[in-house]
Amino acid sequence: MKKISPSTDFTYxxxxxxxxxxxxxxxxxxxxxLLPSENIIYLGDTARVPYGSKSTATIRDFTSQITRFLLxxxxxxxxxxxxxxxxxxxxxxxxxxxLPVINVIEPGVLEALRLTQRKRVGVIGTxxxxxxxxxxxxxxxxxxxxxxxxxxxxxxxxxxxxxxxHHLVTKMIAEEYLNPLISLAIDTLILGCTHYPILKPVLxxxxxxxxxxxxxSQVVAQAVRHALEALxxxxxxxxxxxxxxxxxxxxxxxxxxxxxxxxxELKNIQKISIETLSQYSQQNP
Numbered sequence: 001m002k003k004i005s006p007s008t009d010f011t012y013x014x015x016x017x018x019x020x021x022x023x024x025x026x027x028x029x030x031x032x033x034l035l036p037s038e039n040i041i042y043l044g045d046t047a048r049v050p051y052g053s054k055s056t057a058t059i060r061d062f063t064s065q066i067t068r069f070l071l072x073x074x075x076x077x078x079x080x081x082x083x084x085x086x087x088x089x090x091x092x093x094x095x096x097x098x099l100p101v102i103n104v105i106e107p108g109v110l111e112a113l114r115l116t117q118r119k120r121v122g123v124i125g126t127x128x129x130x131x132x133x134x135x136x137x138x139x140x141x142x143x144x145x146x147x148x149x150x151x152x153x154x155x156x157x158x159x160x161x162x163x164x165x166h167h168l169v170t171k172m173i174a175e176e177y178l179n180p181l182i183s184l185a186i187d188t189l190i191l192g193c194t195h196y197p198i199l200k201p202v203l204x205x206x207x208x209x210x211x212x213x214x215x216x217s218q219v220v221a222q223a224v225r226h227a228l229e230a231l232x233x234x235x236x237x238x239x240x241x242x243x244x245x246x247x248x249x250x251x252x253x254x255x256x257x258x259x260x261x262x263x264x265e266l267k268n269i270q271k272i273s274i275e276t277l278s279q280y281s282q283q284n285p
Contacts, residue, residue: 011235014039014244015224016075018066021049022254023157023194024081025261027104030221031079032243035234039241041073047249047274050157051084052126052193059128061281063089067096068280069272076233079224080104083125083192083216087134100227107223108190108216109138115212116188119146122181122211125192127152135192149184153177153193160195161257171202178206190214198260245269248277 015035017028021044028042043066045051051059063085070078077100078093080086086103093101112121123135129152136148156177159170181189189211191197197215204213228234235241245266251257258266 010076011233012039012237013074013076014041014242015077015079015228016041016043016070016073017079017081018043018070018085019045019081019194020051020062020084021046022161022257022261025258026194026197026215026217027079027081027220029262030217031224032241034221034225035228035241037235037237037239037241038228039235039243041070041075041244041246043070043246043272044248045274045277046247046251046254050126051082052128052154052157054128056088056128059084060089060092062277064092064096065277065280067093069277071097071099072280075099077102077224077228079220081194081217081220083129083134083194084132087129087132100224100231100233102220102223102227104194104216104220105134105138105192107219108192108214109135109142111214111216111219112188112190113139113142113146115214116146118185118187119143120184120186120188121146121148122184122186122189123148123150123192124153124156124177124181124189124196125150126157127154129192135190147184149181149186150192151177151181153196156199157193157195160198161251161253163253163256163260165198165202165260170199171206174199174202175206178203182206182208182211186211188212188214191216243268246272248272248274 080103086105130150164170
């Protein structure tokens with residue numbers, strides 16, 4: 001790991017954000033909008049996406065590698081913009097640093113608890129996220145009486161990355177996934193994957209009007225700001241912050257996918273090989 005000089009002003013260091021791929025760009029977009037002066041480093045593990053279908057051991061190893069790499073930049077805070085990594089490897093990240101670590105699960109849970117009126121909350125996510133039961137466990141830490149109903153939606157990520165968010169097939173699949181939750185009379189739905197905000201328009205056409213969607217990317221950005229404020233780490237500069245994007249591979253539709261997530265084409269993108277990341281598995285914290 002790089003040694004940080006005692007004289008380093010941490011306020012100017014970047015925020016590190018990572019995801020299994022490009023879904024975390026929905027989180028990046030909200031952080032960039034809320035904190036325009038912050039410098040940001042984003043890493044998308046596009047060569048090894050999706051994490052949702054991989055073993056827990058593999059996800060924890062990948063998360064450890066990426067965390068160590070970002071700490072080596074260095075950064076002043078870490079954002080786990082991946083529900084699967086947040087569900088299965090948050091403790092890995094916490095053991096590697098004393099910096100602020102913001103995951104996508106707790107902010108979404110707190111927002112759902114604030115919004116629900118009938119204490120009936122639905123969660124949709126990748127199979128790994130749903131099977132981890134991370135959302136029900138976290139919700140019940142705050143309110144054991146709340147009813148949580150979870151449904152895995154494994155087809156949503158490939159549909160989004162294929163650009164089919166407005167396709168009739170996507171609506172039909174979404175109806176299959178959501179109908180059981182609708183029949184259970186949920187009043188709040190947590191989007192437990194950072195790809196899913198792209199699908200909000202189609203989900204809203206299916207859900208009853210009284211169901212509120214919790215987009216974790218928005219509340220995560222607020223959590224980042226609060227964490228930095230609490231430690232006096234907000235960047236004091238008044239000029240726009242810098243962005244640096246790392247990817248482990250350039251997917252065939254990389255430009256199209258990133259443009260749909262952000263509304264503009266990414267710049268300042270560097271490739272980091274999975275062989276380079278793998279070297280960080282062998283390092284000590």
